Amino acid sequence: MPSLTSFLFVLVVVLDLLVLASSRLRGAIRTVALQGALLSPLPVLLATGAHQTIHVIALALGALVVKGLVIPGMMLRAMREASIARELEPIVGFVPSLVAGAIGVVAAFTLSGALPLPIAERHALLVPTALATVWTGLLLVVTRRKAVAQVLGFVVLENGVFVFGLLLSDFMPVMVEAGVLLDLFAAVFVMGIVMFQINREFSSLDTRRLSSLRD
């Protein structure tokens, strides 16, 4: 199913740009959830004969549950419990960050053209999609003020790392699964927001307020 896989990759990149452009936090969380869900069938679609079927299906199901449901669900719950305002108020405006995102996509395609894969290619769009998504995640973390929005950026970055990891699933499946540990961080962040109530201490979940420590 090469056309379906290509379609998924393109959709993941489109969702990258959509997250960069969205001004509402809930909408952004749902977009990232959709991205996670779209990524989850990729281990199955890209599987070659060398894979153990159970392994691949477990990876896909795990990604669907964690990236598509658990983490976004936790984030939406954290928003309710810590009563976070819905607007995003980025440090860098939406248009400039969208432009930076688009530049990242172009750079990702150029870079992956310059780095020839040492193994048989799984899909022409895999490496550029991964790099573009990693770039989008970095952009989101750096340019957003709200703690939840930064965590969202981290989740997007993770999605990019996950896509790249699929290249290794043939010969180093353990490493791909180690990537799941990144989700642990995301979970810790969200729990941190609720438990430590950054909200109560700073009266809003705005990381600009986390700025008493400076030189």
Place this chain on the structure above:
Amino acid sequence: MLLPLLVLAPLLLAAVAFALPAARLRPRVLLAGAALHAAGVTVLWVRRPGPTLGGWLAVDAPGLLALSTVSVVFLVCAVYVQGYLAVHPERDNRVFVGSLLVLLAAMTAVSLAQHLGLLWVVIELTTLSTAPLIYFKHDALSLEATWKYLMVCSLGIALALLGTFFLALASAGPGGPRSLLVGELVAGGPALSRPWVRAAFVFLLAGYGTKMGLAPFHAWKPDAYGEAPGVLGALLSGGVTNIAFLALVRVLQVCNAAGEGPFARRSMVGIGLLSMMVAVTFIVGQRDVKRLLAYSSVEHMGILALGVGLGGAASAGAFFHMVNNGLAKSVLFLTAGNIQRAFGSKRVDQIRGAARRLPVSGAAFLAGFLAITGSPPFSPFYSELAILDGALGGRRFVVAALFLVLLAAVFVAMGAAVLRVVQGDPGDAPVPAKFRDAALTAGPPLALMLLVLLLGVWVPRRLLDLFQAAASLVGGAP
């Protein structure tokens, strides 16, 4: 069997500490863990066991150096914690003691890990286990520091995972080892895909460089060191940053084998000098003692990167400096914690005459400053001299000149702040609490300071051989 035990025993004791209902006994568990660990590491010096668990865990020269430093610093800190927690009986020590023991296990695992995937997992564990320790004071500032620490380090960790993936991919070409074991990667070096090794190095340098606190990835450091208890500052600067350096050394080994060594070492020299420059700009006029020490840590991580970047004799000096910086910086953080308690402040302009109010801690703080800025006869002088020697021997005159100028600038800038704190009459400084030097809080840093002095006067032959062996793994001009 010893190697897995060194990791498992602290973990087991961490579980005991979490389960133990009596708060009074938990610090004792910590002490037991630290003593057991030190005993285990001593055995490693006597009889070095072979690789275990399919080669995933092994002791080599850089690993043993990092592990021994961790063990010494942790033992000293564990004694200090007995006194520290007695000063703060109101704070719940369950999470504190438990996290410290998990951190010890994680740092041990990093020192022994020969598989880059395992290395990544346990480095992540060091990040997770230190977060609750930074938040130990449970106030708004420590929360801010914890959040920044977690956010910045998790980005680093994610980039390091991507770099590790790149390296795995580089090993999968025709004839490649298809493995992440350092030994197999080095053996199959010529078969690695060089563009991917180079890309991997860039990401791993950013990732583990964040953990090490190299500029420009050091954003978490002043906040975390500033707000965490002094004992954690000691463990971060004497343990965690050192083992992150060790992770970069492993990456450098692979880069060398793949023929990307010159590129990697050039980058290390560049980022090392940059870290030293950034540190100097923030040390000048710094008004917070602990943040001052944090920037000093940025500087010394830069010196480590510079040393292995120069290669040869400078690499041996860098490994010596890794030990020296770990010990001396721990002295500074432990005594800075004492000074902060005795004056109720860590601001330079509110502390006066620390040497009078705290004779032992004040003197150790001053000696620690002299040591860390490279004054003889303390050991960091000799390791910095070795790095300078390596730079001159490799005819890198510009690098050597910059190195000297930056060291001198740090000495002057740091000296101004430290002397203000130590000298004078504390008469008019506020007295918040009756905190004075006691055996448990002043003794540990003093013992460590004597060790720094000892290593300046006499370095055992075994240790010198280890520096050479570690340097030969990193490569570069002899």
